[in-house]
Amino acid sequence: MSSILFTLLFVPFFTLDIIKNMFLMGFNNVMIYLLLFFVFLDFSSGDNVTCISGCECDTKDEVINCHNLKLTSLTLPKDSIPNFTVLRATNNDLQYLPSEDLLRSKFPQLQGVDVEGNPNFDCQSLRYYRHLTIFSDCDESGVIVPKDIETPTSDDDNECGLRCTISAKAKALSDYAKYYWEKLLEKLRRFDRENKTWNEMKDLFNNLHNAVKEIF
Known part of the structure; x- marks a missing residue:
């Protein structure tokens, strides 16, 4: 029960903190991370x-x-x-x-x-x-x-x-x-x-x- 409460209370703040930090790094850096993310998806779901x-x-x-x-x-x-x-x-x-x-x-x-x-x-x-x-x-x-x-x-x-x-x-x-x-x-x-x-x-x-x- 306590683990569920921890997830509900703290994970949303953790996720918002990650998003905030990404924007603080600047738009160019965000685009680089997104590109690498999509490349990873391409390789992991490809042939x-x-x-x-x-x-x-x-x-x-x-x-x-x-x-x-x-x-x-x-x-x-x-x-x-x-x-x-x-x-x-x-x-x-x-x-x-x-x-x-x-x-x-x-x-x-x-x-x-x-x-x-x-x-x-x-x-x-x-x-x-x-x-x-x-x-x-x-x-x-x-x-x-x-x-x-x-x-x-x-x-x-x-x-x-x-x-x-x-x-x-x-x-x-x-x-x-x-x-x-x-x-x-x-x-x-x-x-x-x-x-x-x-x-x-x-x-x-x-x-x-x-x-x-x-x-x-």
Whole structure:
């Protein structure tokens, strides 16, 4: 009962005191606080969730973005997280990926992993990934051949304002999602048309091609 009386008597005065102090700080400061508040709301109610420590996990584009974070390993979540199809781990220092079974158990809809730009990656480990599509700098002989390709990124926003930075990061993820699917389609195009694998995947290729055209 006493706690209820305290709430009724003192909380209104506490709230009014906060509002008074905000106006005493000046209109510009109030606007800054309001802007930060709305930015917080945008992030907390948006499409970003926690999935891999340090990475941006965007449910809209279904991309786990771990680009250019100087990672030497991937710390996977304890629980399974659905609806992510692409893991982007480009431009890090990864030598290995978690096992295919572990990746698929944590991300059931995962279809591909991009590890381009990891100069010490173990190319021999790729043979153990039979269901996931892995994009790397490894050539057919198992040797790292760096590609002179700039993948879409949100790093070039040092002189960008807050609103611009948020917009740029969202666009970078969308650009990368498009870039990834284009790479996947190109890889499918390279299959031998007489190969049994190609014949089995032809319908998938056509569906993906049409989906990319509709989205982008």
